[in-house]
Amino acid sequence: MAVAEFIPSSSSSLTKKASFYSSQLSYVSTKISHQRRLSFKPLSRTSQICCSVTSKEAQAPTVGQTDDPKKKSECYGVFCLTYDLKAEEETSSWKKMITVSVSGAAGMIANHLLFKLASGEVFGPDQPIALRLLGSERSIQALEGVAMELEDSLYPLLREVNIGIDPYEVFQDAEWALLIGAKPRGPGMERAGLLDINGQIFAEQGKALNAVASRNVKVIVVGNPCNTNALICLKNAPNIPAKNFHALTRLDENRAKCQLALKAGVFYDKVSNVTIWGNHSTTQVPDFLNAKINGLPVKEVIKDTKWLEEEFTVKVQKRGGVLIQKWGRSSAASTAVSIVDAIRSLVTPTPEGDWFSTGVYTNGNPYGIAEDIVFSMPCRSKGDGDYELVKEVIFDDYLWNRIKKSEDELLAEKRCVAHLTGEGIAVCDLPGDTMLPGEM
Numbered sequence: 103m104a105v106a107e108f109i110p111s112s113s114s115s116l117t118k119k120a121s122f123y124s125s126q127l128s129y130v131s132t133k134i135s136h137q138r139r140l141s142f143k144p145l146s147r148t149s150q151i152c153c154s155v156t157s158k159e160a161q162a163p164t165v166g167q168t169d170d171p172k173k174k175s176e177c178y179g180v181f182c183l184t185y186d187l188k189a190e191e192e193t194s195s196w197k198k199m200i201t202v203s204v205s206g207a208a209g210m211i212a213n214h215l216l217f218k219l220a221s222g223e224v225f226g227p228d229q230p231i232a233l234r235l236l237g238s239e240r241s242i243q244a245l246e247g248v249a250m251e252l253e254d255s256l257y258p259l260l261r262e263v264n265i266g267i268d269p270y271e272v273f274q275d276a277e278w279a280l281l282i283g284a285k286p287r288g289p290g291m292e293r294a295g296l297l298d299i300n301g302q303i304f305a306e307q308g309k310a311l312n313a314v315a316s317r318n319v320k321v322i323v324v325g326n327p328c329n330t331n332a333l334i335c336l337k338n339a340p341n342i343p344a345k346n347f348h349a350l351t352r353l354d355e356n357r358a359k360c361q362l363a364l365k366a367g368v369f370y371d372k373v374s375n376v377t378i379w380g381n382h383s384t385t386q387v388p389d390f391l392n393a394k395i396n397g398l399p400v401k402e403v404i405k406d407t408k409w410l411e412e413e414f415t416v417k418v419q420k421r422g423g424v425l426i427q428k429w430g431r432s433s434a435a436s437t438a439v440s441i442v443d444a445i446r447s448l449v450t451p452t453p454e455g456d457w458f459s460t461g462v463y464t465n466g467n468p469y470g471i472a473e474d475i476v477f478s479m480p481c482r483s484k485g486d487g488d489y490e491l492v493k494e495v496i497f498d499d500y501l502w503n504r505i506k507k508s509e510d511e512l513l514a515e516k517r518c519v520a521h522l523t524g525e526g527i528a529v530c531d532l533p534g535d536t537m538l539p540g541e542m
């Protein structure tokens with residue numbers, strides 16, 4: 103289904119220029135030919151999100167982009183085309199459009215994620231969406247390619263696409279910010295160096311969100327080291343509730359579920375109540391004490407305590423590394439799926455009795471975990487984008503000692519980025535290199 107019905111052009115084609123603008127550079131232009139003439143009339147946001155229009159109602163053609171590099175680009179290619187609608191034609195069942203900003207949009211994870219977002223798989227088949235895509239200077243050409251593929255996919259729910267390299271432009275009015283883009287660790291780079299280089303990206307993006315995003319934007323930080331990047335981001339966005347920031351640990355939860363299902367010989371939908379505690383690193387703690395299989399405590403189903411204590415955790419932690427050995431690159435598709443899971447866990451009510459893991463700000467946590475860090479913990483949601491921490495969890499010495507190690511690591515990471523969180527001079531005394539293999 104197309105988003106609009108078009109008037110066939112009598113002339114050959116209408117050439118458009120897609121322009122990109124950022125504060126530092128940057129004017130890149132490209133020509134895209136359209137074999138059809140389209141009608142344009144500036145519309146309010148609500149009328150833009152509505153359904154198709156017949157050719158009878160089409161207005162005079164125009165182009166929604168600018169040749170002036172000093173003016174920001176409003177839209178990409180076919181998404182510049184808007185059309186008038188009669189009130190009675192508006193699709194009453196569609197919700198108000200939401201704006202989703204994605205950084206690292208030309209990267210591998212985003213290449214899977216964006217098409218899921220545009221299809222309705224994430225926010226629902228009645229939820230029109232505007233995508234704002236942030237790339238780096240080096241990836242701008244690739245970003246344009248991504249936008250072209252989105253155009254060619256003809257997703258009915260995808261109403262707007264913008265691309266750019268300035269977070270102050272791309273995060274404008276964002277209701278969701280999926281922060282995937284980060285620098286990979288270069289040869290010989292210390293972990294402290296990676297914390298600093300990526301921390302600067304997230305400090306800048308936090309400031310940009312603070313300045314231009316929706317006041318209730320939900321932020322999911324994927325770029326590593328994601329817990330501390332999320333902390334940096336929220337510290338630089340004081341006007342956005344700290345509770346709205348998440349670090350992605352859902353891939354780790356999914357991996358833990360898969361390993362428990364495999365060991366118990368059940369399908370993975372029988373595994374519930376799995377928590378990943380702590381950092382998205384090899385100090386993460388997949389919790390088999392509170393997890394359930396077929397509604398029973400895991401320890402009643404898997405009686406092999408040695409496996410649980412010695413093999414399970416390591417298997418979950420090293421899964422990414424094993425995958426790299428097979429694939430020759432880090433997980434992208436399953437990471438994108440886990441981002442979808444993380445969002446859906448916040449926009450749909452959590453099934454009765456279950457919970458999900460996400461890295462969130464620790465202030466006010468009921469477990470006794472140090473405050474003022476971003477730590478993965480068990481959460482429930484009513485489906486309104488918000489969440490509550492789960493209180494009814496138990497701890498034993500094994501679990502608690504491991505949680506403390508991950509906490510120590512995150513406190514050390516926090517000291518290492520003090521210059522980026524407004525807390526003085528950084529002191530880097532990281533306990534060891536616990537970066538997940540390939541997810542650096």
Ligand SMILES: NC(=O)c1ccc[n+]([C@@H]2O[C@H](COP(=O)([O-])OP(=O)(O)OC[C@H]3O[C@@H](n4cnc5c(N)ncnc54)[C@H](O)[C@@H]3O)[C@@H](O)[C@H]2O)c1
Pocket residue numbers: 205206207208209210211212236237238240241282283284285286303323324325326328349350351352353354382432433434437540541542
């Ligand atoms: N939390 C998790 O579970 C998890 C899992 C897998 C990967 N990751 C992390 O996700 C990140 C992205 O992974 P990928 O496989 O998509 O990498 P990728 O290298 O394919 O893509 C990253 C993209 O980000 C862009 N980028 C770099 N700096 C940017 C900036 N300042 N603003 C906007 N874009 C920028 C790059 O140009 C590149 O296109 C990495 O940091 C990786 O370690 C996290």
